[in-house]
Amino acid sequence: MRSHMPGQIKTKQINHVTTMVKDTARAMKFYNELLGIKQIESQVPNPEITWLQLDNGIMVHLIETEEAPVKPENTHHAFEVEDFEGTMKILEENGYEISRHGVRYDGQGFMFTHDPDGNRVEFCTGSGYFPAPGRPD
Numbered sequence: 001m002r003s004h005m006p007g008q009i010k011t012k013q014i015n016h017v018t019t020m021v022k023d024t025a026r027a028m029k030f031y032n033e034l035l036g037i038k039q040i041e042s043q044v045p046n047p048e049i050t051w052l053q054l055d056n057g058i059m060v061h062l063i064e065t066e067e068a069p070v071k072p073e074n075t076h077h078a079f080e081v082e083d084f085e086g087t088m089k090i091l092e093e094n095g096y097e098i099s100r101h102g103v104r105y106d107g108q109g110f111m112f113t114h115d116p117d118g119n120r121v122e123f124c125t126g127s128g129y130f131p132a133p134g135r136p137d
Contacts, residue, residue, distance in 0.1 A: 009087045015080040015124050016059035020068040024050050027062050043104040043127075045136060076112070078122035084109045087123050107132035 021027035028050065031037045037052040037060055050062040063074050081087045088098060091113055099120075101111035106127040115121050 008090050009123070010082040012080045012082055014058055015078040015122075015126075016061055017078070018061045018063055018074055018076060020065050020070055020074060021062050022064070022066065022068040024062055024064045027064075031060060031062065043106045043108065074120075076120040076122050078110075078124055080126060081123050084111075084123070084125045084129065087111075091123075103130045103133055105132055105135050 019027070019031075028039070031052055032039055037054055040051045040053045040059070042049060042051050048064045050064075052060040052062065054060070065074070088101070088111055091098065091111075096113045099112045099114070101109070103109050107130045108127050109125040109130050110122055111124070112120055112122050
């Protein structure tokens with residue numbers, strides 16, 4: 001692994017957090033009706049993920065699974081970064097494998113890697129960073 005200086009990747013903010021739930025309707029009574037977090041349109045073709053968003057733009061993704069509360073491959077932090085391509089290069093140069101990457105329907109670029117303890121970490125752009133791919137019919 002290459003040596004690196006702190007702050008090579010310019011992290012702007014938390015983009016979203018994920019929460020595993022067994023029953024989305026029940027979870028929505030808490031997150032949407034009680035906490036007031038608004039549901040927004042999903043940006044991925046997965047009906048098991050419900051997208052919510054706070055007024056400040058930070059999102060909460062509810063992922064319905066029988067393995068709730070924890071399904072390790074879905075639990076992660078998502079950091080919004082200034083330089084998406086530069087972040088990918090820095091991660092790879094420092095020995096971190098990019099396990100998956102792409103562009104969501106809103107033009108948000110994303111990539112996943114793992115921290116040294118095996119925790120899944122996502123780095124992403126804001127919406128509209130890339131041309132948005134078409135939604136499937």
